[in-house]
Amino acid sequence: MWKVITKDFNKEDIINHGNKFLIGNGYMGYRGTLEEFGKNELVALNLPGVYDQYENKWREPVNAPNPLFTRVIYDGTELNPIVINPVFHQQTLDISCGLHKRESTFDINNKQITITSERFAHLTKYSLLVMKYSVKTNAHLNLVIETGIDGDVWDINGPHLNPYQIVNENNIVTFSTNTRECHIPIVVSETILCDFNAKISNIIDSHKLIRQINLNIEKDKTYTFYKFASVKHSLDEAEANMQAMNEINSASVLGYEKLFIENYLEWQKRWLVSDVELKGDEEAQFSLRYSIYHLLILNQKHSDKVSIPARGISGQTYKGAIFWDTEMFMLPFYLNTDLQTAKNLVKYRINTLDGARRKAMEYGFRGAFYAWESQETGDDACSHFNVTDVFTNRPLRTYFRDKQVHISADIVYGIWQTYLRINDLSLLINGGAEVIFECARFYYSYGYLKHDKNRFEILDVTGPDEYHERVNNNAFTNRMALETFNIAIKVSKLLKAENKESFDNLIKKLNYTEDLKRIEEVVKILYVPQPNNSGIIEQFDGYFKLEEVTVDEVKSRLIHPNEYWGGANGIAANTQIIKQADVVTLLYFFNDEYSSEIKKTNWDYYLKRTEHGSSLSASMYALVACENGNPEWAYPYFMKSATVDLTGKSKQYAGGIYIGGTHPAASGGAYMTAIYGFAGLKIIENQIKCFPHLPKNWESMSFKVILNNDLYKLDITKNNITIAKEDNSW
Numbered sequence: 001m002w003k004v005i006t007k008d009f010n011k012e013d014i015i016n017h018g019n020k021f022l023i024g025n026g027y028m029g030y031r032g033t034l035e036e037f038g039k040n041e042l043v044a045l046n047l048p049g050v051y052d053q054y055e056n057k058w059r060e061p062v063n064a065p066n067p068l069f070t071r072v073i074y075d076g077t078e079l080n081p082i083v084i085n086p087v088f089h090q091q092t093l094d095i096s097c098g099l100h101k102r103e104s105t106f107d108i109n110n111k112q113i114t115i116t117s118e119r120f121a122h123l124t125k126y127s128l129l130v131m132k133y134s135v136k137t138n139a140h141l142n143l144v145i146e147t148g149i150d151g152d153v154w155d156i157n158g159p160h161l162n163p164y165q166i167v168n169e170n171n172i173v174t175f176s177t178n179t180r181e182c183h184i185p186i187v188v189s190e191t192i193l194c195d196f197n198a199k200i201s202n203i204i205d206s207h208k209l210i211r212q213i214n215l216n217i218e219k220d221k222t223y224t225f226y227k228f229a230s231v232k233h234s235l236d237e238a239e240a241n242m243q244a245m246n247e248i249n250s251a252s253v254l255g256y257e258k259l260f261i262e263n264y265l266e267w268q269k270r271w272l273v274s275d276v277e278l279k280g281d282e283e284a285q286f287s288l289r290y291s292i293y294h295l296l297i298l299n300q301k302h303s304d305k306v307s308i309p310a311r312g313i314s315g316q317t318y319k320g321a322i323f324w325d326t327e328m329f330m331l332p333f334y335l336n337t338d339l340q341t342a343k344n345l346v347k348y349r350i351n352t353l354d355g356a357r358r359k360a361m362e363y364g365f366r367g368a369f370y371a372w373e374s375q376e377t378g379d380d381a382c383s384h385f386n387v388t389d390v391f392t393n394r395p396l397r398t399y400f401r402d403k404q405v406h407i408s409a410d411i412v413y414g415i416w417q418t419y420l421r422i423n424d425l426s427l428l429i430n431g432g433a434e435v436i437f438e439c440a441r442f443y444y445s446y447g448y449l450k451h452d453k454n455r456f457e458i459l460d461v462t463g464p465d466e467y468h469e470r471v472n473n474n475a476f477t478n479r480m481a482l483e484t485f486n487i488a489i490k491v492s493k494l495l496k497a498e499n500k501e502s503f504d505n506l507i508k509k510l511n512y513t514e515d516l517k518r519i520e521e522v523v524k525i526l527y528v529p530q531p532n533n534s535g536i537i538e539q540f541d542g543y544f545k546l547e548e549v550t551v552d553e554v555k556s557r558l559i560h561p562n563e564y565w566g567g568a569n570g571i572a573a574n575t576q577i578i579k580q581a582d583v584v585t586l587l588y589f590f591n592d593e594y595s596s597e598i599k600k601t602n603w604d605y606y607l608k609r610t611e612h613g614s615s616l617s618a619s620m621y622a623l624v625a626c627e628n629g630n631p632e633w634a635y636p637y638f639m640k641s642a643t644v645d646l647t648g649k650s651k652q653y654a655g656g657i658y659i660g661g662t663h664p665a666a667s668g669g670a671y672m673t674a675i676y677g678f679a680g681l682k683i684i685e686n687q688i689k690c691f692p693h694l695p696k697n698w699e700s701m702s703f704k705v706i707l708n709n710d711l712y713k714l715d716i717t718k719n720n721i722t723i724a725k726e727d728n729s730w
């Protein structure tokens, strides 16, 4: 099964379906809305990496004019399921090749009119969107098809675009504009090829250019047109115009079918490396493939100037910003299947190092303090008031931006994992080592040497559990800071041995000799909270003293359903109830440092105290349950991660603000659970090993992993593991 299908039309599903039926290619995302929809239905052609700020509202990624806008009018009635109930309606996403399809039949006085459409975002010609649109009726009648570019875009905090320059020449419609804040050029062009003759006139206003096609339709005959659209940005405007024009000219010469095949074959190539086949559990199989689909449409093969936002390419929520989600939850997928993307994600962090330096300086620290919510420059898009109080509507002070310091260590961890996998020193020489050294320097300047205890502590932080802010010695944060020091020391030794010149240059450039000495000293005494007599690791100093209470009890204390649980007065803040996996995240990432007894004890203890208020939480519980040899306990958390964008069961609005969208960290977490959890993959000293724990109804798992530029296929059954090198044709 490779298709997501819905046969009903309910107005309430429009927003969720926009996420669920999303197509894209990393360069752009196009929400799974119907062609006749507009901004009220949250249509969006989202451009990750192109950000804009309007007035003093928060910066967010830009949505481009919609070049696929098309609607059909019969006898004065718009054939749109919001206007008139269809007698048949089906929306499909074929995840094997990123193809969105819809079919709707409307009945007006026994005249049945069927609309079908298909669209895809080309995987390699990544600025190209292609659509095929057909109408057919059961009677001879006159119809009007309107198609063109709709520039009245949906924005959360817009408008972001300056007035359009609209050109319509030789059947090519072009909207050129630029963003208001940074004047980044954006050009959207489209053209159509019709397989019929008809009279076409144009309707134009400041936001739209629509061709009006008057069709005299014969009964049972299909009338089709093809649309080729190009979306260019960040180039010089004249260059963008020319490139867009050339792209749609070549596309229309090639034609829909050839482009479709080209794209289809590329998708097959990607699936060949990325697919995970499961036998014995169709639901899990489909949900896992759907998660992988989302990671595939988020690939960043084309650029090292952008990374993957926490809500992917599904819109503007979460400011289109990049969080720790990318390094800790998504990078593992790309390291196994798409090294180009993995390297670009790392390079994005190298490219934004100056932003991290500015942030460290802003708070009075040295080194690099990466943005909690990073955009194109690496400056922090997260505000000090990230939540609004539902009762007073006043902004609430939150400490994500200034205290969630584990972010720098997560990035160091990601760079090091990438280095270990690609085994290419140039990643470290060309910026990787500099980031690592600067992050280590940051933790040195952030921490405290407690002379009385002879230990180095990290105080006043917010760990992954955002409901408890400004705590001391968060176990996860401290262990990650220790890892940063360890990696910095390893990198310094490695560089010194392998490329003394680069090492010397870097130490000189950063004036790092003293820092290295200090780091080598404090690494020995950095305090990481250890299991107590009952085997439990205290999440942070004083956590055990907080009120012991159940999640349900805390929930029952809510006065308003959208109340924020954390912050100074949040209902969870003085209790042991946590937002998401925290100690359990530590146990997963450092799993070989803890016995299974400890992992089990902490899993049980913290599970009862976790709200799973973040979609990042479930996969960590699933992974640690697998580590403990309990795949059945892991299974529901795995399914929760893998299905979050299929069920749409996540918060959609916070107060009046839309916060929905896709959840790529959950998709990445589902992939990690399958591969590192159920299949138990470990790469030890450059060798592939497996310690599987398959759920009881899974007969087998097969998947591939790239290692040392070779592709390996792993076949796992209940009694057998085969690891074989594939031929070189991939």
Ligand code: BGC
Residues within 6 Å of the ligand: 310, 318, 323, 324, 325, 464, 466, 579, 580, 613, 614, 615, 616, 665
């Ligand atoms: C979570 C963070 C996460 C962010 C973006 C928040 O709700 O608490 O851990 O990075 O969402 O997904």
